Amino acid sequence: MSRNEAYGYAVARIRAMEPMLFDASMFQRMIDSDGLSGALKVLAESCYSRGMAEGEQASERYDSVLEAELNRTFDEIASFVPDRELIDIFRIPYDFHNVKVIMKGILKERSGGKKRFDLLTRLGSIPVDTLSANIESEEYVLLPYGLSSIIPASFSAWDQSGDIVEMERKLDGGMFAAILLLAEKVGEPGVVKWVKSRIDSENLRNLLRLKRFGFDATEVAAFIHDGGTLAPGTLVPLMSEQFDSWGRALSYSDVGLAISAAPDNIDFDKLILALEKSLDDYCSSIVERARFSSSAPENVLAFLWGKEMEVKNIRTILVSKGTNSGGDEVKEMMRRGYY
Amino acid sequence: MESVIAAMAEQLGPALVVLGAALAVGFAGSGSAWGIGIANEAAAGVMTEDPKKFGYALVLLALPGTQGIYGLLVAVLAMQKAGLLGSAAVALTIWQGLGIGAACLPIAIAGFYSAIWQGKSSAACILLISKRPDQIGKAVILPAMCETYAVFGLLMSILMLMGIRI
Structure with missing residues (x-):
């Protein structure tokens, strides 16, 4: 089967999933809704309801609802797309975010502070527990995406300069190099x-x-x-x-x-x-x-990027409801939707 | 030796007809199967998310199947013309056999390629109806444009068959 034929099924399924994405009217309803609870009620009418328990006030934890839906989307797309790399391109930034959180936690612990594992996300391609265990036990060789060399280099940058920005810069550089490598592997x-x-x-x-x-x-x-x-x-x-x-x-x-x-x-x-x-x-x-x-294959990227932008827009609206920002101000910040 | 050559010449006419009929059914049928396969992938993708779209998808994925029917029709007509289908035996010259065999080629070739491209068009239109089912009318018309050329192939094959005197 040629590459194009292999994507025939995948693209069709993605196209059929598109009606589940938010359109302009859904965003408008959220913006026009009365306060945070009103916006969450609109959210509960959509596919995001899967992350909300019945009768639960999701106002406290809407971030985890959004994360759960994004994670579910990544998993679902990964289950039928021929090139897994296309999903990893989206998951790698979350892996590197987790690496930063774990590394900062280790550095904080050295100076008597507490780790912030609540900042970890499950959206990465490497399970959080595995990542954490491998970094803490310095088993870097078991980690993918060049992390085996980037993490020690970042730690030594910190030891030499004490500058957290320098450490993050090295990790960000490694992240984009890993993403580009995956994209080149797809060959499109x-x-x-x-x-x-x-x-x-x-x-x-x-x-x-x-x-x-x-x-x-x-x-x-x-x-x-x-x-x-x-x-x-x-x-x-x-x-x-x-x-x-x-x-x-x-x-x-x-x-x-x-x-x-x-x-x-x-x-x-x-x-x-x-x-x-x-x-x-x-x-x-x-x-x-x-x-x-x-x-x-770019249809996969388009859909996943569209989903990420949707989550970003929903988060912008929900935050604005919490801070009582005006609707026009929110609309100015909203990304172009996938519709 | 001469008797062998004479016997071969006697058999070569019907053999060329059989070859033409085989090409008509084989190529047009293969094209249809290929085209339907392409459309099926798209239909399966859409129905995984929305099984209610089966009715719409069925119309579109059936379209590339017509070329196989045209190929079968031309093959039957060719064999009938050559007296290979139960009717009274017809004595065919090599040239008559070659003519009937060649008359099968337009639907064989046009059917093969048009079915594949029609399958691709159907797949694209299945994606269209997955999002806009109200556009089913237009979605059927687009792949039907490829059908035109299969119909031309069928028409030319039939006209050529009718033009051969036996």
Whole structure:
């Protein structure tokens, strides 16, 4: 069976799962609902109800409800997609998040603090218990995705500098390298392109954050991850320019349009939020093109990315209900939906 | 030796007819099976999530099956023309046999390729109805466009068969 034929079933099943995703009207109902409990009632009418026990007030633990639904989606898609790597591309960031939590816990414990295992997520591809046991017993060789070398290197970076950012930078670099390696293993140019667009997005996001903290061009090169379409030599000079000229400087690339879409003349906090939204929408636009094909593996990425954006939007709405933010403010932050 | 050659010449006409009929059924039928297989994968994917879509999917996945029927029809007509189906025996020359055999090729070739592509079109349209079942009318029309060329193949095969004088 050819690769395209193998995806015939998978893409059809994904297409049939699409009506379960939130559309614009569902998000609008959540935004218009009365308070957090009203928004949760709307949520309970959807597939997310599976994570809610009957009669339970989910207001305290909606994060675990969202996590459970995302985890269920990953598991379900993994059960029929020919290339497991496509799901691991989404799970790896959660693995690396868990690694960070465990490593920070170990460092905290050394200085007499307490570990925060409540911050661990079950969305990773490596079971949390296995990951934790292997890191704590220093059995790094048993860990995949290059973690066997990244974790000792990150610990030694901490020992030398005492800088947690340096440690996280090494882990993030390893994470994107592992994701890119998986994408290349799948062997579909569209999958590699999407991963590269995510690396570009992360690099641009980092640049803006570093600019906000007053870093200069000489310091930022170390924070740029390899593997994106934009080379460090293109990105570093942006630090010495105003943000509103970034779009012009990158106008030759696809991501230039996304940057131009972010509003300027607003304060840095809002600008970072607006840029993050534009970059997420840019990643959506890259992978959405595959939806015209009935057998492209990128359809798997499009669906899972759409689901992640849906969860992000729901979380934004629920948080806004908790903080009584206005509906227009929420809509500005919401990512483009998969519909 | 001459008697052997004469006997072979006598048999070669019907043999060419049988070969043509075999190609018509074999290729058109294989194309149909292939096309239906492609559409079936999509239908199975959709029905895993929504079994109620079976009725819609059945219409679309049956479409690539028609080429196999056309191939069978042409094969029967060819064999009947050559007197190989129960009717009175017909003496065929090599050229008549070759003509009837060649007349089977349009449906064999057009049927094979059009069925595969129709299967792909049907699969895509099954994805369409999985999300928009109200669009079933348009979803049937799109793969039916591939059917046109199978019908042309069938028509040409029949006209060619009718044009051969025995």
